[in-house]
Amino acid sequence: MSPKPTVFAIDFGTSNSLLAAASPGKIYEPIPLDPEASDPTILRSALYFLRLDDGRFGSAAIRSLLEEGFRGRLIRSIKRHLPSRSFTATMIGNRPAQLEDLIGAFLRAMRERACRHFDVDVRRTVMGRPARFSNEPDDDALAESRLLKAAKIAGFEEVTFCPEPVAAAYDFADDLQEPRVVLVADLGGGTSDFTIVRMGKGRFLPEDVLAVGGVATAGDAIDGALVRATVAPHFGARARYRVPLGSIDLDMPKQLIELLASPADLTVVDRGKVVRQLESIRAGLLDREDRPKLDRFVALVEDGLGFSLYEAVESAKRRLSEISETPINVDEPSLAITETATRSELDRVAEKPVAAILEALDKTLETAGISADEIDIACLTGGTSRMPLVAAAIAARLPRAATRRLRSFHSVVVGLAHRAREIAEKTP
Numbered sequence: 001m002s003p004k005p006t007v008f009a010i011d012f013g014t015s016n017s018l019l020a021a022a023s024p025g026k027i028y029e030p031i032p033l034d035p036e037a038s039d040p041t042i043l044r045s046a047l048y049f050l051r052l053d054d055g056r057f058g059s060a061a062i063r064s065l066l067e068e069g070f071r072g073r074l075i076r077s078i079k080r081h082l083p084s085r086s087f088t089a090t091m092i093g094n095r096p097a098q099l100e101d102l103i104g105a106f107l108r109a110m111r112e113r114a115c116r117h118f119d120v121d122v123r124r125t126v127m128g129r130p131a132r133f134s135n136e137p138d139d140d141a142l143a144e145s146r147l148l149k150a151a152k153i154a155g156f157e158e159v160t161f162c163p164e165p166v167a168a169a170y171d172f173a174d175d176l177q178e179p180r181v182v183l184v185a186d187l188g189g190g191t192s193d194f195t196i197v198r199m200g201k202g203r204f205l206p207e208d209v210l211a212v213g214g215v216a217t218a219g220d221a222i223d224g225a226l227v228r229a230t231v232a233p234h235f236g237a238r239a240r241y242r243v244p245l246g247s248i249d250l251d252m253p254k255q256l257i258e259l260l261a262s263p264a265d266l267t268v269v270d271r272g273k274v275v276r277q278l279e280s281i282r283a284g285l286l287d288r289e290d291r292p293k294l295d296r297f298v299a300l301v302e303d304g305l306g307f308s309l310y311e312a313v314e315s316a317k318r319r320l321s322e323i324s325e326t327p328i329n330v331d332e333p334s335l336a337i338t339e340t341a342t343r344s345e346l347d348r349v350a351e352k353p354v355a356a357i358l359e360a361l362d363k364t365l366e367t368a369g370i371s372a373d374e375i376d377i378a379c380l381t382g383g384t385s386r387m388p389l390v391a392a393a394i395a396a397r398l399p400r401a402a403t404r405r406l407r408s409f410h411s412v413v414v415g416l417a418h419r420a421r422e423i424a425e426k427t428p
Helices: 059-067 099-118 137-153 164-173 219-230 254-260 271-283 288-302 306-319 343-349 351-368 388-397 411-426
Strands: 007-012 016-023 026-028 046-051 054-057 073-076 089-092 095-098 124-129 158-163 180-187 192-199 209-215 325-330 337-342 377-381 402-405
Touching (some): 016 099, 016 411, 026 411, 046 059, 054 059, 054 099, 059 073, 073 089, 089 099, 095 099, 099 137, 124 164, 124 411, 137 158, 158 164, 164 180, 164 192, 180 351, 219 254, 219 337, 219 343, 254 271, 254 288, 271 288, 288 306, 306 325, 306 337, 337 343, 343 351, 351 388, 377 388
Parallel strands (some): 007 124
Antiparallel strands (some): 016 026, 046 054, 046 073, 089 095, 180 192, 192 209, 325 337
């Protein structure tokens, strides 16, 4: 009889989450978590709550939002809030929900689905974590402690963390035929992570990892930049107004524009507070033609339509990897936006996020004590690595490196399963 898994491997991502498993001497490939998804092994990191005790996740979260007439709350990119001290809770119905409780509910669903799949009750897990949740060490530590608490809420009793780019390196090691200096770049939705490792065929030792680095800038930041440049004007980003009895012309508050540009913040914001602020601005608009734009912003927040907006933006961004121009279409009747986005515009607005990613790469090389010329192979994984601008920028930074593409969604979780097998073999 084949042994059953004793340790789960979880890649809890900003955009997508996956689960694999291990037992002594055996690794189990990622399992189906979402029967409604085109790839059932990929569970979108989308959470929907009408009530706190009734969560839906992945494809079911999106479907439930539509079926229940946008009455509940759909949350995306929740991982981005882990290092944020300003985010402690959001309202689900009429109850405050702690960040750890929301993530814990999501991880619990993953654990329970995996336990049913394998007919086991596994309480140990290896969880991926970014090389940097935050550039501030205290905030980075806060993020890991919150994720640990969420994992405990999910029912795990023993939790081991592994940097995600190190996990991706595990997945690549078996492909090598001779020793090489390898950079693994895991560029996802919330973070960009790097590992530099002297790697031979098969397993590598902890002392072979020369450096781990990263930055909390990735695909979401590029999406936000594209929102500012293209669709934000449709929501009144350029509107001007006056407060009651005031004589000074005011611009749309910057924090509202930044809210519009943040998929993580838009889905957990205090809707009532923001709607009241928008209605106050709408009452003092200097140009009546801006009123429908503010109405659109109110509908976006009040009806929780941020997911629809960012689905359209992300879809357009992906198409711009293949073509030079594409429409951004938001079909929700209360939003009804059509705007054209171009590859050149995307490259322009992505310059600042890409510069931050390259700076993190340079710092990782510096920490490793090697030059860019000493990298033999650059392994790219994660959805953001597929942007032509990003891939080209990394290739230009590493002139001697051969570029390899890892499985964009599965490389990290498979690498975590390798680490889980090592733990299982030490303590079956």
